[in-house]
Amino acid sequence: MKNIKFYIETIGCQMNVNDSDKMAEILSKRGCFRTEDMSQADIVIVNTCSVRFSAEHKAYSLLGRLKEQKDVNPNLIIGVAGCMAQYAAKEIKTRCKFVDFVLGARDIDLFCETISKYVPDNKEINQNRNENSEVFRYITIMRGCSNFCSYCIVPYVRGPEVSIDYNEILKEVKKACDDGIKEIILLGQNVNSYNYNGVNFTQLLQKISEIDKVKRIRFMTNHPKDLSDELIDEIATNTKICRHIHLPLQSGSNNILKAMNRKYTYEQYKTLYEKIKNKIPDINITSDIIIGFPGETDKDFQDTFNASRQLQFGGLFIFKYSPRPKTLAAKLKNTVSLETIKERHSLLLEDSNIISKKINEKYIDKTIEVLVERVNNNVAEARNSQNIKVFFDTKENLKGKTVNVKITKVLPNSMSGILQ
Template structure:
């Protein structure tokens, strides 16, 4: 009964929002308005921006080629690192002078950064030229908030402390015709001591499997051949469902969908990546043999301080089990350098893990103190100069193992999904192998969205060069 009510509420709210979109379309259609959105942060934010685009384009907005030409400027913000926040403040400060010349320009801020009370206080005090401010829980209300702003003429703040419902079937504009991301859950319950995500994204909430599967089927009908299943911790999928289902079980159902060629997922947590999931991956013809497995630190002492719930030894054992069942697997990771109390020995432990696992790539981050997290109050914050030295040592170790992984591909033939025109050479295109390796080949834009067989002819540290055969 609870499930039926949940769907009814979701459907009712989606219907109400679509009615508001229709009203705004009629109201604004003669103005030929444009929008420009800048996305900071993770794939979850990028996916949220696709919904923002979908709503705006259903209203009648069209995407501008440059921010300063747009009638509506939106920043979808990130709160994970301080530098991302400072970039947002810098840009909205710049827009203040632009808006004096273009008073009808609308400016909206949304995303994780907006879920922090200190940010809202700062905006209300110093940035009164902002028109709309909303957070991570009420993205689907964009049209309603825009209508309220137009009717009232005043800045609209709509920040929810918690998520109330998952609203399905709202418009979305994908970056690529042939691949798409699908949220399977929202929020996080892990409370790593350095991370603000549980505070700004809320607690874990799983989408119902039938809604996920319907979305994937609809995307495949629309031409999508590769799906990325998204969650802060996909291993926790099933939280809150009336009928229990694990992530391994969900991904098996996704695999059954005809026409879907590739399945990826982001991000599993090492503490609870199950043997069942490893077996499903090993037996699958569609799940890409790539696992993004954040280590954060190779020091068991620091991992405990980070509240990660695994040790260096248990992490390496997990990697061993994955590689035993999927020998060709590519493993990527996240690493934090300079966590409070980190020593040179801790950094050496991380370098040791890099060499043992032989990661394909690593996203390396200097620790960023986030107000409201336990780590922000820890003593023995590491001096910046020392952190930079350790950061460089991590990069040197990664360059060695990444090049080694790239070189293993030379002379072999693989299936490549071509994704885009090369950024540096107009007569070349780029794409990804199943193991997520980036490959550049000679070709034109007619290849985008297609699968081609390529022979790898050259390797660099973080990409491969190939030729179509």
């Protein structure tokens, strides 16, 4: 049997990254070898996202290039997976007849059965991925979403919210630790609403923390309406949980928040934000903002701009609104011009970068603990508990090691320093 090479292009969020990892593991166990060169692959899987139009455009653009590759090599196997594959399967099959299989986000567990039609199970070769090369691992604790924010397609492509059996999660965590993983990152569209047989998210964190080999725990994403006092107290007292919370605001305007169906006001968000900061002074809170939602007025944007300045986020991810099929917002007439959206995006991004850099300046001349994720060309890329990237020079292979670094320079989204 020849060495079958596979390439996976992942578009979208960490949930997709995790799904891609699972597909890669299945292929590896069938004797396939991963390649980073798409042109050399025998199997190419495009794991798609549908949260924004730009992600779909990227997927179709890649599929266009793959058609040319398949014209040269008719034996090339091409698969499309993920959220876009869930709701646009018929369109993909019509536009891209050269695609061999389409597997939606809800059906990712069927990948083993699907790929067996193209890659036979090789009992003699069991070339698992090199688990020990990883430092952190994503573990999905729930699938789907039941919030139905008016701009979001996720509930339609991933289905209603379903929590995974905590016993299965604990098994996966233990396996990761046995593989040498240092940091566990728990994933869900809204981890705060996790509940399986009476075990809530805080209790799940406690169970994971009891595993001796677990060194660090992160999680995402949180919803402001469901983040409990119990969870805040757990983060404050549990030393294994990293000091970072990603808490999407989306808008500082109550009118827009209502239109988005976010189920909280800016004042409620601000109260929660301050409660977290007071209980956990060293916490880094990052957030998401959508610019150009249908009907967003100059005042609505100014409310968002003022909220960003008032709250002082450690990092802000700013997205231009993209209408998504099936969502309620897609039915709204958008009077905000593209030029205005670009202008507002630029203004907020520039200001938020100034804020983030100023916050990071508190680390100058301080020595902090970081976990090294990779080393390339004698430069280590690490991350501190607050989820800020830290770079430093080293000639040692420190990947997976926890070290101390004295910070000498800061940028809005990263820092650099000297190994101590």
